[in-house]
Amino acid sequence: MDKACQAYIPQAHQLQFREINRPVIAPGKVVVKIVRIGICGSDIHAFKGKHPLVSFPLIQGHELSGFIVEVGEGVNDYKIGDFVTIEPAIGCGKCPKCQQGLIAQCDQLQFIGGNLPGGGNQYLRVDPDYIVRYSSEVSLDDAAMTEPLAVAIHTVNRVPNIKDQKVFIAGGGTIGLLIAQVCRLRGAKEIIISEMLPFRSQVASILGFKIIFPDDRLENQVKDIMKSSPSVAFECVGKENPLNTCIHLVERGGFVIVAGVYENPPRVDMVFVQDKEINMLGSLMYSFQEFKKAAELIMLKKIILKPLQTHHFPFQQWVEAYRFIEDPNNSFIKVFIDINENELGFD
The missing domain is CATH 3.40.50.720 (NAD(P)-binding Rossmann-like Domain)
Known part of the structure; x- marks a missing residue:
């Protein structure tokens, strides 16, 4: 079975790299190889054990972009090689809040990078209903910023x-x-x-x-x-x-x-x-419609993102990225983790 390296956080201030099995494809699912991860302020709070809504262990990373490397039976709208981002907030889909699109208010809310494994897994098996496809004209960094832009849209919509x-x-x-x-x-x-x-x-x-x-x-x-x-x-x-x-x-x-x-x-x-x-x-999260609106604004270049994208760290230097962010002497806005950008895992 193919292996991957996981960034595992067992408790506050600790991050361990360990080998895991890559997720196995299943009918109706796709496997996405994560290439870019944006570090969110909430990730720092959680890593320090000071996020009131997050507990350990953690595999962080919810601002994501990557490529589909496997497509399950019954998935017809996506193919291997598609460049995508993943909407990390997953509701039960059945409660009145989910039916209204208010995923963040679902009592059974799950979150990629929170109580579900995040981009630190390197590969994620997801329902294609939670992905948005981008063209090659959009950068990896821009696509990874879909999630924080969706947060901003939802916040303004309040x-x-x-x-x-x-x-x-x-x-x-x-x-x-x-x-x-x-x-x-x-x-x-x-x-x-x-x-x-x-x-x-x-x-x-x-x-x-x-x-x-x-x-x-x-x-x-x-x-x-x-x-x-x-x-x-x-x-x-x-x-x-x-x-x-x-x-x-x-x-x-x-x-x-x-x-x-x-x-x-x-x-x-x-x-x-x-x-x-x-x-x-x-204001916490967003509806999937707001997430798709964020992607639309990025594709139409309606939002200026480049000046916010300040630093990159390799996957194996994830902890160093957190230390960099925590150092008050450093100037930054959005910091990214890069994962094997030139080894996408498909022909």
Whole structure:
């Protein structure tokens, strides 16, 4: 039986490479060889044992691109060699939430890279209903960013209508910058991003967004620039201070959308949430329609991704990639793991 090398995480701060059997093809399934994996902020939280929704052991990797290397009986729409990405959120398909397309709200939710093996398996056997095919004109990096872009689309969709709204975004990382681009594409009137890291602020400026350093003057600066309070605030950091800044800033009856992952429970100024009648909503994943919309925007080049793609590490240096991300002296946005790009496993 063909073998693969698995990046196995038995407990916090440990990653072991071990040999496993490649998944065996089955009727109605395809096997995808993973070539590119994007590292998500939630992966770092989980690796440190500080993600509140993830437990060990783990095989991480949910921002994926690769190639189909086996096609099971009964699969007619895909062939060996197809370049694809995988939608990692898998609901039961039967409950009322799944029937509405609200996969993230399924009580039986499974997630590739969470409670299911992720791209660290090197090969994944999946239902073709959860894959999206790309043309060769799309890069491996771009295809691997379908998932975070789907997160951004879903997060923006939590607001009934973003058109003509004044938007504040706390955090200029991958999700914050993708949310900003989706808001702009949807016709938001004005967008301001708060970001403390100089490199990320520079990238946000290159993308055409107004940047403010998050200090004691932030709230007054935003209101001065917008001539009012923002009607929508997106929290994309996962920390207490940015969350409360969003709550303080947003107008009465406005929206605060929480997209950040919190290692520690935040203390929230609920008095303001109540007094201002703020619509405070969480955002986790996406529907498959939103995932396909992300792929469509990438194929149409409607979203600028290249400036966000900053670093690559080989598969065997996965831990080094995590250390690089954790080092406050390093400047980066999206870091990728590369897996045997020139050995695709098919003729």
